[in-house]
Amino acid sequence: MARPLRADIDLDALRHNYRLARDLAPRSQAVAVLKADAYGHGLVRCARALEGLAPAFAVACLEEALALREGGIKAPIVLLEGIFAAEELALVEAQGLWMAVHSDWQVDALLAYRPARPIPVWVKVDSGMHRLGFPPERLAAVWARLAAAPEQARDLHLMSHFATADAEDSDYFRRQSALLETLAADLGAPTCLANSPATLSRPESHGAWNRPGVMLYGSDPLETPNAVSRRLAPVMTLRSEIIAVRELPAEEPVGYGGRWRTPRPSRIGVVACGYGDGYDRHAVDGTPVLVDGRRTGLAGKVSMDMLTVDLTDLPGTDIGSEVVLWGRSSDGSVLSVDELARHCATISYTLLTGVLPRVPRRYHGGPSGTDPH
Numbered sequence: 001m002a003r004p005l006r007a008d009i010d011l012d013a014l015r016h017n018y019r020l021a022r023d024l025a026p027r028s029q030a031v032a033v034l035k036a037d038a039y040g041h042g043l044v045r046c047a048r049a050l051e052g053l054a055p056a057f058a059v060a061c062l063e064e065a066l067a068l069r070e071g072g073i074k075a076p077i078v079l080l081e082g083i084f085a086a087e088e089l090a091l092v093e094a095q096g097l098w099m100a101v102h103s104d105w106q107v108d109a110l111l112a113y114r115p116a117r118p119i120p121v122w123v124k125v126d127s128g129m130h131r132l133g134f135p136p137e138r139l140a141a142v143w144a145r146l147a148a149a150p151e152q153a154r155d156l157h158l159m160s161h162f163a164t165a166d167a168e169d170s171d172y173f174r175r176q177s178a179l180l181e182t183l184a185a186d187l188g189a190p191t192c193l194a195n196s197p198a199t200l201s202r203p204e205s206h207g208a209w210n211r212p213g214v215m216l217y218g219s220d221p222l223e224t225p226n227a228v229s230r231r232l233a234p235v236m237t238l239r240s241e242i243i244a245v246r247e248l249p250a251e252e253p254v255g256y257g258g259r260w261r262t263p264r265p266s267r268i269g270v271v272a273c274g275y276g277d278g279y280d281r282h283a284v285d286g287t288p289v290l291v292d293g294r295r296t297g298l299a300g301k302v303s304m305d306m307l308t309v310d311l312t313d314l315p316g317t318d319i320g321s322e323v324v325l326w327g328r329s330s331d332g333s334v335l336s337v338d339e340l341a342r343h344c345a346t347i348s349y350t351l352l353t354g355v356l357p358r359v360p361r362r363y364h365g366g367p368s369g370t371d372p373h
Ligand SMILES: Cc1ncc(COP(=O)(O)O)c(C=O)c1O
Pocket: 033, 080, 161, 194, 195, 196, 197, 211, 212, 213, 214, 215, 221
């Protein structure tokens, strides 16, 4: 019998979430952000599931774009950070990629290059994230250089990233948004600004393109969920089983360091999943876990290959009982990755991208139906 841990990926849920992002912004197009192995869900499988639905995909680097092309994906692919070296331009051109530019050296490299056809370019401005992008006061000059080079650059868009779109009420978001509105108006530029939280809750930021990422995978990025974010469906379910059960008297320590002690005579279930699979070791005692669809809590520190849960109040559970670490259990109960993240002092992004390669991915649904492998 194989180790029972696996990550089930529901491609129908991915398509449902994409449609929510698209329908929220009927005058925009939504580029599906697939970087970091589609947030841990499998780059090519997710792209194939969205092909025909999403008009373009976004990744962080050329290597991810090439993996998509090797996987047979023909749709436009945007490099969100552009090139990392001038030599990459030949592949950008050959593979028909679109690129962001955020620094002068990238513009210099592009203008020194002689493509057979101009390359679509998204010009990134730093409107307040202070990570990548041209300072706002330099944007017009950079834009003018690119606009004057129609043999190198075409379809210029203004791109920027929000620092606080997830907050319920954010002056900083309003400042970024107002600045971007002015910059776009001055240039007469189409925009690409909105990440998932902005797609979900800031219609004023919707542009020619939006860039939803984490919401496609069913995680709600909003500080306060709204009517649409509540309809997001989990795409990944991290699922395992109870592999051993211990009956312990009161006052017994469980696991490394004895962090958790049985408060009463207790039944402890051992689950085949640990930090060596990507489950967060910072999970505190009581972190929710679903066993046969019923909620219980983590009992003791997470080990490399196992973790322990309290089964005392879950009669009928035993070796072989289904354990859902996050996602949807067989009976339909949901434990969201966002809720888990709060118990681990982290965010859903790190949990989803942190599932390690030894966890087999099983794919379900998608345009061509169930395809477990
Ligand atoms: C430039 C850029 N655009 C879009 C996204 C998607 O953001 P989210 O996953 O919050 O929707 C990211 C993610 O980090 C990003 O870096």
